[in-house]
Amino acid sequence: MSDETTILLCIATPLAGAVLIAITGSRPNLREAVTLVTAGVVFGLVASLFPQVLDGGRPAAIMGEMLPGLAIAFEVEPLGMMFAGIASFLWIVTSVYSIGYMRGHHEHNQTRFYIYFAVAIASAVGVAFAANMMTLFVFYEVLTLSTFPLVTHHGTDEAKRAGRVYLGILLGTSIGLQFIAVIWTWTLAGTLDFTEGGILRDKASPAVVGVLLALYVFGIGKAAVMPFHRWLPAAMVAPTPVSALLHAVAVVKAGVFTVLKVIVYIFGFDFLAQVASGNWLLYVSGFTIVAASVVALRSDNLKRRLAYSTVSQLSYVIMAAAILTPLSAMGAALHIATHAFGKITLFFCAGSILVASHKTLVSELDGIGRRMPWTMAAFAIGAFSMIGIPPTVGFVSKWYILRAAMEAEQTFAAAVIVLSTLLNAGYFLPIVYAAFFRAAPAEPATAGGPALGAEVGNGGLPRNHGHRREGHGEAPLTVVLALTVSAAGILFLFFFPDLPFALARQLAGVAG
Amino acid sequence: MDVLGLFNYWIVIVLMMIGFYIVISHGNLVKKVVGLNVFQVSVFVFFISMSKVRGGTAPILEEGIEVYSNPLPHVLILTAIVVGVATTALALGLVVRIRDAYGTIEADEIIEPEEDGA
Amino acid sequence: MVAIGLTLVRLRDLFSVAMLFGIFSLLAAALYVVQDAVDVAFTEAAVGAGISTVLILATLALTTSEEKAPPGRALGALAVVLVTGAALIYGTLDMPAYGDPAAPIHQHVVPRYIERSAAEIGVPNIVTSVLASYRGYDTLGEVTVIFTAAAGVLALLGRRRGRVGIVDSLQVRQDARKDGEVPRSVLAPKPILRVVSKLLMPLILLFALYVQFHGDFGPGGGFQAGVIFGSAFILYALIFGAHNARQVIPAAVRRAGLGAGLLLYALVGVAGLLMGGRYLNYAVLADEPTHGQHLGIMLIEFGVGTTVAAAMIIIFFVFSGQDR
Amino acid sequence: MIAAHLPALQVVVPLISAPLCLLLRRPGAAWTVALAVSWFALAVALSLLIEVSIGGPVSYPIGDWAAPWGIEYRVDQVGALVLVIVTAIGAVVMPFAGASVAHEIASDRAYLFYTMYLLCLTGLLGIAITGDVFNLFVFLEISSLSSYVLISMGQDRRALTAAYNYLVMGTVGATFYVIGVGMMYMMTGTLNMADLATRLPAVADTRTILMALAFLTVGLSLKLALFPLHTWLPNAYTYAPSVVTAFLAATATKVAVYAFIRVYFTVFGEVDLFEIAPMVPILMVLALAGMFVGSAVAIFQNNLKRMLAYSSIAQIGYMVLGLSFASVTGLAGGIIHLFNHALMKSALFLALGCVVLRLGTVHIDGLRGLGRRMPLTMAAFVVGGLSLIGVPLTVGFISKWYLVQAALEKGWWPIAGLIVLSSLLAVIYVWRVVEIAYFRPAPEGSAAVEEAPIFMLAPTWIMAGASIYFGIDATATLEVARGAAEFLIKGAP
Incomplete structure (x- = not known):
């Protein structure tokens, strides 16, 4: 099979899967089998490109011209390879998880859920493989729209409100800012192809570069740089697999991925460092890291806490990129991968807790580790990875970013990392501690305080499941299976980080 | 500038504006149509005025006549008159229907009781 | 005319408005004659003073004849009008003086019509040759417009339940009206009128035919002829009742006339096309170009006349078929 | 011959x-x-x-x-x-x-x-x-x-x-x-x-x-x-x-x-x-005003046909704006939008025609839950709506791209900003419909509604399909539009 076909198939397969899912919608077992098979095939296809990219190859495909001189084209380079790999692998895991979750939770509209999930994956792969900014932008928008029905899945007023925030911010920033930035780049550079070393060199004055960079960074709302982060916590109303998709698999990753792409291939590290118009980015992202961590610390709702943790972690990637050294680029790329695994594990766990016990608040989790040992063990691993404690892979990426900051003598960045690590520990460790070492509440919270608190504080999950199940144990098998796999991934990648490393190193080479 | 030479046009313009005024200021639908007609007829006069050649005659070829008025505006206006009467007929047809439907031909009396019922 | 115009603005009795408008139109026609536009004058008199006024009257008969006091938004309208008028006057400042033979319009394009139409088309009336041949396509469009209007009026008002027509009912009611501006004498079923009109009818029709075919040489042509032809029937309808008139020319014939006239015109064009010329080239219709032009003009004028007459009759009948 | x-x-x-x-x-x-x-x-x-x-x-x-x-x-x-x-x-x-x-x-x-x-x-x-x-x-x-x-x-x-x-x-x-x-x-x-x-x-x-x-x-x-x-x-x-x-x-x-x-x-x-x-700047101002007023008024309409009508006023603003740039790109943008808007608006109005046939109303409340009851019709409507917004892969995107590019070429920053801003207004009114059609249950006791007949659906979808097709591959249409614009700007009649 030629590279071209493979690449196109990577995008076409999930779409075909979506169609098949729609057709088989009336028979859940078949439908879910289709989902899993499609996910497997896509991962296989993406993986088959891997060796070539590792050897420095750049498989490419052109789908056709959209505007004169602007083609929908694909080219697989290391960063995109990594993103596509993560997305397609985690799709399998998420699918397995969704089956248990959606059934265990008796969600309605499950077919719609699977369809749009598949479309979202297709567009994520499209973003990953895009060969020019135009293609990327196109798939970026498709991703936004295809995830909208997922966010509003419940169809309640709250879900609709969240959907509005989601769409408003993401479409608003992308059309209002990013779109202009893209066209402006096009008028300045005459091309939008991702090129090593950037395409804007000598084509734009420092002032223009500064404005343009701002348009890009804020225009890529998916990267959730403050003040455009509101959609992430709002989208927490969606079912947990959707949160996983948003936070780990596709959406936010597409955001930081795009920022990284823009900085590396549109501006170019050297050029950006030379004109020094991007320093403000360091401070903005640093601020986002700390501020979001503080908010996370103060949130009792578990998913909300995780959401703000995501906002904070995303800015790690952006800050790393803003340091503008090869090492920092490597750290940024790695962090995309490590955060994906870490965060998906945490969300799986949160969902698992919800399915099994219908608990959503951190303060309700005392002693839960004994009832749900697998879930909470995985949670602990994920939390360690977020904080950056070995032997989890989170340590690796954080280490690289920190080293890059030191080498570049960016004391601000280094300080931010240290501070936020402390904050991370501050909001994750108590959960782990409470789950394992605190006794479960003597009087089971049937009603009264905690339940009331849950009504007020939860992210809008419908509490229509009657009384909470007190004698609950673990979540459904597929749920546990999925979270175990992803948690194992965190550990595995710490000990065998060769693959992401190889890719990240290539990227560093490009950036340097 | 020959003020006298333009005087003719100015009169026509005054007429046009009277017609135009009737159209936009009056609420009676028939009166609007009349205004429209006045407006158009004035424009026709304007065209015909420009076709006149001093000392010319009607543009029908005859022996011994050298100077004719310009026939082209005549042709245009013939067409325009027809268009005008066609418009008038349609407008009046509509007025009749409106009167049937609403019982009035005053624009401000045509009020809709229900909102957005379409 | 200005005086009439201003009166029109103030006047509330719509019957008077209609009559005044008729006079206004006639005056305009007179003005056309003064300015050598005899064809236009002919048409304006027939249309503006004739058809339009009749239509407005018919509409008024169907609706109301009093206008309400104008609403208070006149100031804004006045402002718009003044601005527009000022713009127009500003525009006139650079215009060539009235009647100036050196004005550009008399120097470009037109001289050819005047100098060569005799040779190229062979019709003395330049207006006719321009109308029917040089700019014959405009005239086709014009006929289409009339066709549209007639069909449109049919669509709006045609065949709406079996009602006593307005004209019929007017005859009954007219004695009750004392002060109306309805030309009731025309409507009155008086024997003299019947006799006179019966005598007049053939004359009018004959005149229509004359105008139809004389258009080549003097003022006149298909359009004017059609209007006259149509008005003959309108007169008939007014006097003998629309019901009778409808029987003279049944609906199918009316409709056929409406369509056929336009078709004839358009197909003459196609014939030119088939015989090796461009669309609407009459010169190819006969062996000699001027003969061809003659033939073509005659045919299309006949088409124009048919459609216009049918349209007039249809529009009038439809209006008169309405009920209050 | x-x-x-x-x-x-x-x-x-x-x-x-x-x-x-x-x-x-x-x-x-x-x-x-x-x-x-x-x-x-x-x-x-x-x-x-x-x-x-x-x-x-x-x-x-x-x-x-x-x-x-x-x-x-x-x-x-x-x-x-x-x-x-x-x-x-x-x-x-x-x-x-x-x-x-x-x-x-x-x-x-x-x-x-x-x-x-x-x-x-x-x-x-x-x-x-x-x-x-x-x-x-x-x-x-x-x-x-x-x-x-x-x-x-x-x-x-x-x-x-x-x-x-x-x-x-x-x-x-x-x-x-x-x-x-x-x-x-x-x-x-x-x-x-x-x-x-x-x-x-x-x-x-x-x-x-x-x-x-x-x-x-x-x-x-x-x-x-x-x-x-x-x-x-x-x-x-x-x-x-x-x-x-x-x-x-x-x-x-x-x-x-x-x-x-x-x-x-x-x-x-x-x-x-x-x-x-002084006409050209005036035109530009009017076009911009039309874009905003049209879109803004559209947001408050409950009758969907009327909503789309106001949106048309806004879209006409885009076209005139393109012309008023009087540059090749701007004119091409105007011309291409002329074409594109024809596609999307007809798709939208045809979809509404299907709705009228089945429901007899185009009031926004009548559309509750219609996404489920007339899925194909509403999907066509959504495609048209997305195109109005200017989402990529639809024709609206192409037009917007060109207009923004024309504005940037002239260095008219604020205008580029205004163009995208007004397209964001479109998000609001389109999304009102989407929410109601897809996330509201059908009114209680409403009669069963079936999908529109194929004779009506097919044209609707041809238009919707065309507004996607020409959004993905705009080279042909753009070539014509650009060619036309260059031809016109040169002034060669």
């Missing part, structure tokens, strides 16, 4: 078929004629477009009288593109009309509907193809008169007042246009566009010509519903029969925009308008 006469046939065939329809009188037969003619016209238009793209402008002197003495038909790329738009919309809408007309218009009047439709088609095509300013007026009136009648055929009695208002405004507009033509004629002695273009520069700085331009502008602006002369449009679109709305929304204003382009870039092509007239 036929090939040489295509320009004439383009207009004459619909013209001849109109009286035929009148004589036939049977709705079915009339429909068949209208359908056949529409497709024939599309074929002619396409072959003209190809011919023009390859061989340059085609001139067809009617009656073999050479311009400027006779009337000349002249087809260039813009004209051909507009011909294709008009005929394509007609051809696609006609199958839809069969069912929709039977539903909304009394059967004994249906043949008149088709007669009027054909006349309207004739008029619109005539405007697009003619090279004579007065002939343009005649055909403008043909299309206008027939569209007044078409609109008045709506079921609601408000259709009558809507048609009446349109008639008054339209006639005033046409009269203004004639005044403008008269002034131009007065100064140049000719009516032929090409001839005018060569003769105008000599007299361009006279006050008369300035005013002629002003009157032409105002007259045409009335026809194309440029803000603030748009007041006739919302009611007209709202109360007209569904087919008419779809057809007119996609063609009538477009053709008026085209006439506008003709006047500005062909007739006044040799004149540097920016030197003599």
